[in-house]
Amino acid sequence: MSQPEYAELPAVNTRRIAPGSAADGSGIDEIRGIPDATVARLPVYLQALGTFAATDTETVSSEDLAELAGVGAAKLRKDLSYLGSYGTRGVGYSVGRLVTQISETLGLTLDWRVVIVGVGHLGRALAGYSGFASRGFSVVGMFDVDESVVGSSVGGLTVRDAAELEAGIAEAQAQLAVLAVPADAAQGLCDKLVGAGIHGILNFAPCVLQVPAHVQLRRVDLATELQILAFHAGRREAADLLAGKVSS
């Protein structure tokens, strides 16, 4: 008889949380006690689960899912336990159920309304990214100060003057914002976004922003990601070199 690896617990409630939690990106989500590091890995699990779902795979082992997600199986099981999701020995996890649980935990089953501030190279690219809509994010407003950009159509929306930011957010009932402006404009705009009731800000500008504790702030910095990659690649090269010297 197959024995449950862990007790099957009822699914956690579905109160929404933002993808990040503490404003500095560390700590534990205050609503459900999920560590930030776990929350950050959930989208990766979701993406990996999508691969299994695409081939109509109904159940997946923690080992297979962990391998595709690039983490250890023990870490994956621990992460999923925060969601009340426990695999069954010899069976694994239900792909469909796990997709639902992770989506609910990340708030992806809700319709998130997003404004993009700064419609330059990055803002335009983000506006045209189809992955937003498929994951429950609708771009409902775009704002810029450049006269040659204001009034133009991007991604099916007319770019508005940034002077209308607060009014535009209220009209569109946006909850989230993406900042894709130069660093020197970012804090002032960030303050306006907060004043307009935005709950979460994704900042691409290369600067540190201050927000009140109730606002979630995430910063994306591709250069930092490359530096981390370079660090690990460098260590690997050094280790290979050392191994070569030792064996020769």
Ligand SMILES: NC(=O)c1ccc[n+]([C@@H]2O[C@H](COP(=O)([O-])OP(=O)(O)OC[C@H]3O[C@@H](n4cnc5c(N)ncnc54)[C@H](O)[C@@H]3O)[C@@H](O)[C@H]2O)c1
């Ligand atoms: N985090 C990352 O990995 C990453 C990658 C690329 C670019 N960036 C940063 O993202 C930002 C945008 O980059 P980009 O290449 O799109 O630049 P860009 O110059 O093409 O676009 C910036 C846009 O912001 C607008 N803008 C300036 N001040 C504004 C204000 N007060 N209100 C509204 N709009 C305003 C400009 O008119 C312009 O359209 C820059 O800060 C850049 O350094 C970050």
